[in-house]
Amino acid sequence: MPWFDQAPWLVALAPFLGLFLSAFTKRKDPFLAGDRVYRHDAPARISHWAHAVGTTVCLVSGIVLGLRFTPAFVDDGPAAVLWQNAHFVAAVVFLFGTFYYLGNTIVSHWRLRxxxxxxxxxxxxxRHYSLLIGIKKFTxxxxxxxxxxxxxxxxMAVVTAVLLVVSGLFKAAAHVFLALPDGLMNVMFWIHDIAAALMLVFLVAHVFFAVIAPFSWKTFPSMFTGWMPLGEAEKEHRGWLERLQAEHDERGEDERTLEGAAKTAADEPTRIVAPAGGAPGAQGR
Structure with missing residues (x-):
């Protein structure tokens, strides 16, 4: 029996869990540290990899099971159930990562910019890709x-993900508890499969430019560790680095000002205040 039929509630739990955890997530802004730059904090890496793994497995399993415009690579039976289970687990992971990112974006909305x-x-x-392929006339x-x-x-990824989530939830609802018109479901199936094809194009391009291409090798590890080399940031993201440097210098100036004020306060002579009292020889009644 497919896992989706056994635990459909996980499809609803995953988005809720992603939003819930994002409410308690503490973000860390990028900063400079010696010859490194902190580029991606832990929440960014978690949402990225949950989304990446979920997307990849969903695409592979969906293609194996067959889209509206491609043949299925498995027949009905145990093999199909196996791939359906893989699709179900990946969809749950995808939903968690997507809604965890959404929650973080709502809480830290300035990061969206x-x-x-x-x-x-x-x-x-x-200009960027012309220079990459060796056309030197661009700056x-x-x-x-x-x-x-x-x-x-x-x-493109956001729009495609929205289409996948909405159409996927329609498919899940129709499968579990909601009777929807055949015409509507046919539209949802087409939207889901076309969005999957677009996401596949995005994924292939993303993997090539962010992982496989040699110019990405110094930056890609930051999606695991959070850090990238300072030299690479100077070369590829100079505008961002200049802003970080200005913020770094400003923080340093503020810290020096506070340290100076604290030192001045510590060096200031302690004032001794004489206790209040009556005149000498005065007697209380």
Missing amino acids: EHLPTKNVVSYTI MPPEDKYFESEKAAYV
Whole structure:
């Protein structure tokens, strides 16, 4: 019996758990430390890898089971149930990661801005990839924490994830407890499968540019450790690094000011205040 039929409540629990945990999550801003830069804090890495693993397994299992426009690679039976179970577990992980990220974004809403494209998205993306393939006539302005090309891909990933979540929840509800019109469900199946195909394109491109391509090898480990080399940040994310450096210098100045004030207070002579009392020889009644 497929696990989805045994524990459909996990589909509802995963989003709730992601949102619930995000309410108690403490985020850590990027900072400089010697020859390293702290780029991704633990919550960012958790949501990233939960989403990444869930997405990858969902795509593989979904393709094996067959999409609206592709054949199935397994027949009904134990093999199909095995892949259905893999799809179910991956969907639960995907939902947790997605809603954990959503909750963190709601709590730390200012972090969303660093992911959103700017008006320079087209020109910067053209320049960036032209330089990567060796076209030297372009110059690259200082990039932020994320490349403009990454920001554009982020929007695509978010839209695709929303389509997958909404259509997937419709499919789950119809399977478990809700009778929905066949026409509506046909639309949901098509939306789900088309969104899956788009997510596959995004995933392949993301893995190539973020993992396989040699220019990503110094940055990619930051998704495991949180840290990236200072030299790589200077080379690829100079705009972001300049802002971090300014914040670092400002914090240092504030700390020196506080230390100076504390030292001054410690060196100041202690005042001795004479106790109040009556005149000499005075007698109380």
